[in-house]
Amino acid sequence: MTPTQDEIATAPKVLLHDHLDGGLRPETVLELAADVGYELPAGDAESLRSWFVDSAYSGSLERYLETFAHTVGIMQTREALTRVAAECAEDLAADGVVYAEVKYAPELHVAGGLNLEEVVEAVEAGFRLGESRAAAAGRPIRVGSLLAAMRQAARSREIAELVVEHRDAGVVGFDIAGAEAGFPPTRHLDAFEFLQRENAHFTIHAGEAFGLPSIWEALQWCGADRLGHGVRIVDDMTVAADGTATLGRLAAYVRDKRVPLELCPSSNIQTGAADSIAEHPFGLLARLRFRVTVNTDNRLMSGTSMSHEFALLTDAFGYDLDDFQWFTVNALKSAFIPFDQRLALINDVVKPGYAALNANRAFAHVRAPSS
Numbered sequence: 001m002t003p004t005q006d007e008i009a010t011a012p013k014v015l016l017h018d019h020l021d022g023g024l025r026p027e028t029v030l031e032l033a034a035d036v037g038y039e040l041p042a043g044d045a046e047s048l049r050s051w052f053v054d055s056a057y058s059g060s061l062e063r064y065l066e067t068f069a070h071t072v073g074i075m076q077t078r079e080a081l082t083r084v085a086a087e088c089a090e091d092l093a094a095d096g097v098v099y100a101e102v103k104y105a106p107e108l109h110v111a112g113g114l115n116l117e118e119v120v121e122a123v124e125a126g127f128r129l130g131e132s133r134a135a136a137a138g139r140p141i142r143v144g145s146l147l148a149a150m151r152q153a154a155r156s157r158e159i160a161e162l163v164v165e166h167r168d169a170g171v172v173g174f175d176i177a178g179a180e181a182g183f184p185p186t187r188h189l190d191a192f193e194f195l196q197r198e199n200a201h202f203t204i205h206a207g208e209a210f211g212l213p214s215i216w217e218a219l220q221w222c223g224a225d226r227l228g229h230g231v232r233i234v235d236d237m238t239v240a241a242d243g244t245a246t247l248g249r250l251a252a253y254v255r256d257k258r259v260p261l262e263l264c265p266s267s268n269i270q271t272g273a274a275d276s277i278a279e280h281p282f283g284l285l286a287r288l289r290f291r292v293t294v295n296t297d298n299r300l301m302s303g304t305s306m307s308h309e310f311a312l313l314t315d316a317f318g319y320d321l322d323d324f325q326w327f328t329v330n331a332l333k334s335a336f337i338p339f340d341q342r343l344a345l346i347n348d349v350v351k352p353g354y355a356a357l358n359a360n361r362a363f364a365h366v367r368a369p370s371s
């Protein structure tokens with residue numbers, strides 16, 4: 001049975017890959033820009049919303065990333081960062097997300113005079129505010145943050161240290177982001193080695209705009225716990241006409257070790273990593289039982305939400321509630337919060353949530369003949 005929009009919206013969802021500076025409300029971008037006299041490419045919320053999606057629909061990651069100048073540009077004060085983070089938590093909660101890991105690069109938010117510590121504190125304050133507003137609205141959510149270093153810059157070790165300093169105050173891990181081609185993960189090896197020595201968690205954007213060497217370095221040199229995108233792992237497999245797949249050594253390693261793939265279908269179409277949702281490797285990777293998770297990447301630039309990504313995947317691959325529960329449990333198993341807390345979310349929130357949806361269906365089915 002195809003899940004209805006209502007079911008998708010109500011289903012508990014877990015998000016591991018969402019950029020804070022890629023998920024602002026257009027209204028907020030306008031207001032914050034007006035406060036500081038920042039010039040935007042559009043003057044009203046609807047035009048600005050379309051401008052972001054159209055410009056990000058560029059066929060290349062580098063051009064997609066150019067749009068971030070206009071969100072990062074207005075996220076340079078404590079107030080702006082706290083507001084954006086609070087709204088992020090509220091928007092995700094309203095979409096039925098119960099746990100999210102949201103990432104941003106602190107080094108991009110120091111142009112207005114804040115230091116890295118102040119940036120992290122302002123964002124954490126926003127997440128706590130958003131969580132309490134969401135709880136008050138009856139849609140509880142927990143948000144953990146991932147601090148990213150920009151791969152073309154040279155501050156990764158410093159950002160890794162910031163992660164360790166703040167790991168008991170809301171920060172759950174580390175990542176590297178930005179243009180992938182020409183900036184391999186090993187460029188930041190010292191940061192990853194530091195984090196490993198500190199028993200800290202990290203994911204690496206790899207296999208999005210560049211292929212297998214990037215994934216291999218992320219896993220076998222840097223020790224990534226998860227792959228951001230990782231979608232190009234399909235380059236290491238061949239699929240016969242009857243659907244039988246043969247995996248190369250790296251793809252087999254990724255599947256055997258249950259390496260989580262933070263797949264972001266809509267974003268991949270905009271950057272040219274896939275041609276359409278129907279042709280997106282998500283379907284193949286899920287069929288082959290890789291540890292797939294569903295993610296938004298950038299809700300503003302990709303005009304999406306978790307519910308929207310679920311709906312697109314259902315249309316393309318016929319997924320039902322059981323599949324969504326599987327993707328959601330996969331995400332929680334791969335989250336960077338402590339094991340007992342992940343387990344509690346799986347058993348107390350996710351499974352009962354899906355059970356309630358299935359019970360509603362059974363009830364509707366029983367009632368249908370007599371009504």
Ligand SMILES: O=c1[nH]cnc2c1ncn2[C@@H]1O[C@H](CO)[C@@H](O)[C@H]1O
Pocket residue numbers: 019020021022061065068072103104105108148177178179205208267297298
């Ligand atoms: O899909 C992506 N791949 C690589 N980098 C990205 C992606 N989306 C956003 N960013 C980059 O990450 C920074 C911190 O959030 C953003 O400013 C953007 O430059």
Ligand SMILES: [Zn+2]
Pocket residue numbers: 017019177205228297
């Ligand atoms: Zn990303």
